[in-house]
Amino acid sequence: MNVNENKPLAAVKAVSRLPVPSTVRPKRSRSSENMPLIEKKRIRISSPEQHAVRRSVPASIATTRPKPPVVAALPRTYLAGRASLAPVRHNPPAHVPSAPAVSRRPAPPPTSALKTGPPTAATACTSKKRAPWDLKGQMDDMRDKVSTYKGKVQDLAGENVHLRQTLEQMQSQLALAGAESKELNAKCRTLEAELQTTQQKLEQVLQDAAALRTTVRSQEEQLSIHTHTIAELQEAKCSLTELVGSTEVKLKLADDELSIKRVLAQSLQTEVVSLQEEGVGKDERLHNLEMERRRLHNIIQELKGNIRVFCRVRPLLKSEDSFCMDHIHFPQQDNKSVVLSKTEESHTGRERKEAHKYDFTFDRVFSPESCQDEVFHEISLLVQSALDGYHVCIFAYGQTGSGKTYTMEGPDDVDSETMGMIPRAVRQVFESAEELTAKGWHYTFTANFLEIYNETIRDLLVSKPEKNVEYEIKRVSPTSDELHVTNLRYVSVSSEQEVHKLLRTAKTNRSVAKTILNDRSSRSHSVFQLKIEGRNETRDVKTLSTLSLIDLAGSERLDKSLSKGDRLRETQAINTSLSNLGLVITSLSNKDSHIPYRNSKLTYLLQNSLGGNSKVLMFVNVSPLDENFSESLNSLRFASKVNECVIGTAQANRR
Numbered sequence: 226m227n228v229n230e231n232k233p234l235a236a237v238k239a240v241s242r243l244p245v246p247s248t249v250r251p252k253r254s255r256s257s258e259n260m261p262l263i264e265k266k267r268i269r270i271s272s273p274e275q276h277a278v279r280r281s282v283p284a285s286i287a288t289t290r291p292k293p294p295v296v297a298a299l300p301r302t303y304l305a306g307r308a309s310l311a312p313v314r315h316n317p318p319a320h321v322p323s324a325p326a327v328s329r330r331p332a333p334p335p336t337s338a339l340k341t342g343p344p345t346a347a348t349a350c351t352s353k354k355r356a357p358w359d360l361k362g363q364m365d366d367m368r369d370k371v372s373t374y375k376g377k378v379q380d381l382a383g384e385n386v387h388l389r390q391t392l393e394q395m396q397s398q399l400a401l402a403g404a405e406s407k408e409l410n411a412k413c414r415t416l417e418a419e420l421q422t423t424q425q426k427l428e429q430v431l432q433d434a435a436a437l438r439t440t441v442r443s444q445e446e447q448l449s450i451h452t453h454t455i456a457e458l459q460e461a462k463c464s465l466t467e468l469v470g471s472t473e474v475k476l477k478l479a480d481d482e483l484s485i486k487r488v489l490a491q492s493l494q495t496e497v498v499s500l501q502e503e504g505v506g507k508d509e510r511l512h513n514l515e516m517e518r519r520r521l522h523n524i525i526q527e528l529k530g531n532i533r534v535f536c537r538v539r540p541l542l543k544s545e546d547s548f549c550m551d552h553i554h555f556p557q558q559d560n561k562s563v564v565l566s567k568t569e570e571s572h573t574g575r576e577r578k579e580a581h582k583y584d585f586t587f588d589r590v591f592s593p594e595s596c597q598d599e600v601f602h603e604i605s606l607l608v609q610s611a612l613d614g615y616h617v618c619i620f621a622y623g624q625t626g627s628g629k630t631y632t633m634e635g636p637d638d639v640d641s642e643t644m645g646m647i648p649r650a651v652r653q654v655f656e657s658a659e660e661l662t663a664k665g666w667h668y669t670f671t672a673n674f675l676e677i678y679n680e681t682i683r684d685l686l687v688s689k690p691e692k693n694v695e696y697e698i699k700r701v702s703p704t705s706d707e708l709h710v711t712n713l714r715y716v717s718v719s720s721e722q723e724v725h726k727l728l729r730t731a732k733t734n735r736s737v738a739k740t741i742l743n744d745r746s747s748r749s750h751s752v753f754q755l756k757i758e759g760r761n762e763t764r765d766v767k768t769l770s771t772l773s774l775i776d777l778a779g780s781e782r783l784d785k786s787l788s789k790g791d792r793l794r795e796t797q798a799i800n801t802s803l804s805n806l807g808l809v810i811t812s813l814s815n816k817d818s819h820i821p822y823r824n825s826k827l828t829y830l831l832q833n834s835l836g837g838n839s840k841v842l843m844f845v846n847v848s849p850l851d852e853n854f855s856e857s858l859n860s861l862r863f864a865s866k867v868n869e870c871v872i873g874t875a876q877a878n879r880r
């Protein structure tokens with residue numbers, strides 16, 4: 226631009242001879258000077274940025290943002306134009322007030338505007354070129370120009386005034402806007418604080434809402450459960466209602482039935498009373514019949530003899546196949562005879578003598594074929610007597626190995642068929658006692674099991690006996706006939722099984738002793754006693770009896786056993802006690818004033834069971850072996866003697 230500034234002046238100097246003051250000659254660019262004024266105006270007005278600025282002003286006024294200072298907001302070119310008093314036609318003042326609202330970042334002025342300088346007098350005259358000599362014309366032109374410039378200056382001054390007013394307005398608006406801004410800031414802060422509080426509250430509310438949602442969910446679950454339960458309950462209620470309905474119907478029917486039955490019951494009650502009266506009479510008759518049965522039963526027993534002897538010959542064992550038993554015969558006519566026969570040679574041995582026969586008759590003879598059940602059948606009435614209040618004593622006598630233990634207890638591998646007299650008697654006692662409860666009888670039982678070896682007593686129910694324990698036979702009291710053994714174990718039993726348990730214990734204890742002391746069991750008496758106490762409270766009757774079941778020691782003779790030392794003493798003791806048993810029975814039979822019970826422990830212990838007030842049964846067990854002929858003969862002779870005895874009439878022990 227500066228390059229072009231001096232060019233018009235040079236041109237003026239070159240064409241004009243009139244002095245032209247350099248001060249009034251404005252510097253103009255050649256391009257600007259040559260540009261028509263209207264075109265310059267068009268450039269300014271048509272500047273799109275200016276249009277944009279003007280258009281944007283009203284829109285900017287609407288915002289609440291603080292307004293920028295007017296001067297700062299005006300484009301530089303705009304101000305520069307004014308400062309240079311450029312002969313540009315400005316927009317009317319009416320548009321100016323909107324200038325303050327121009328945005329802080331106005332659009333850059335057009336480059337053409339920057340390059341445009343104010344029009345010079347020379348450029349104004351270019352259209353009408355005066356001749357160099359036409360100084361007057363030139364002067365007129367200059368005057369026109371001056372007046373034109375004056376008018377412009379006036380316009381600009383007016384515009385300036387207007388702009389100042391606008392500026393003041395804008396400043397006041399700015400102050401207002403500042404105050405408003407402060408107020409708005411304060412409000413904003415308040416609102417921010419409120420917003421913060423609200424946000425906190427919102428967070429709290431959200432948390433609460435989350436918790437509530439959880440609660441709602443659980444409540445919903447519970448609700449669904451409850452709903453389900455309610456549905457079930459309703460179903461149950463429906464079915465119950467139906468049930469109640471049907472039950473009510475049934476109840477009504479039952480009520481009707483009940484009233485009918487009440488009438489029936491009344492008539493039945495009357496009948497019962499008459500039957501009860503009848504029953505009392507029948508009870509009385511029944512009791513009398515029971516007592517009569519006992520009396521008759523006793524008479525039968527007495528007729529059979531209060532001491533009876535059964536003979537039993539055992540069969541040959543498998544190990545005894547080589548032996549024969551031709552010497553024992555059982556006559557066919559009855560079951561009460563047994564015959565022993567033996568052919569004896571003469572002294573010279575040349576001639577054979579006739580066979581000797583020894584006939585024996587007993588209450589019952591059992592051949593080797595007889596089974597345990599058959600034998601027990603014959604003694605069961607006697608066992609029944611024990612429950613009726615009679616002392617009953619059953620013992621087995623015979624030589625060792627003749628079958629005493631088998632008869633009384635059974636074999637080692639005992640079963641229901643081979644069970645001996647003791648377990649069978651116990652079973653019958655308990656079964657009969659049970660049956661008699663219907664007739665008002667109640668029984669209690671006490672059991673003991675002992676053994677007498679070499680005249681000393683040992684408790685078979687005690688596995689490990691204490692040393693130096695004395696077993697003495699004594700009266701229960703000085704006035705009582707009842708006996709008891711000191712330190713002996715008396716076991717209260719209430720069932721057959723309990724007694725069987727005791728029998729097993731005794732068997733074990735006996736077999737232990739047998740091992741320790743060379744077949745001691747054969748040389749000892751084993752005594753099982755069951756004390757039976759009965760009471761009939763309605764009749765005020767009591768009974769007391771003892772059922773004694775005894776397996777005696779082997780009765781072999783001293784000369785045959787060739788015993789020495791301890792064995793001799795054992796044999797002597799056995800023989801003494803067995804012969805004392807015979808003596809007692811004989812004395813009882815002879816009704817002697819003195820009965821030698823005290824001669825042996827066995828007879829002393831059994832005195833009540835052997836005496837007049839008891840029923841005695843002796844098994845004489847016989848071996849089938851012919852080598853035992855003489856022992857068998859002795860046993861049968863002893864049994865015969867016993868069988869001949871008649872012991873006085875037994876009395877039931879009733880109180």
Ligand SMILES: Nc1ncnc2c1ncn2[C@@H]1O[C@H](COP(=O)(O)OP(=O)(O)OP(=O)(O)O)[C@@H](O)[C@H]1O
Pocket residue numbers: 538539540542623624625626627628629630631632636637746747748778779846
């Ligand atoms: N009636 C019988 N039927 C079958 N076997 C029997 C019979 N009697 C006894 N026996 C058997 O004979 C053997 C001897 O019998 P048991 O032991 O009973 O004699 P015991 O007289 O008791 O002898 P001990 O005096 O030594 O005790 C045993 O094996 C036994 O099982």
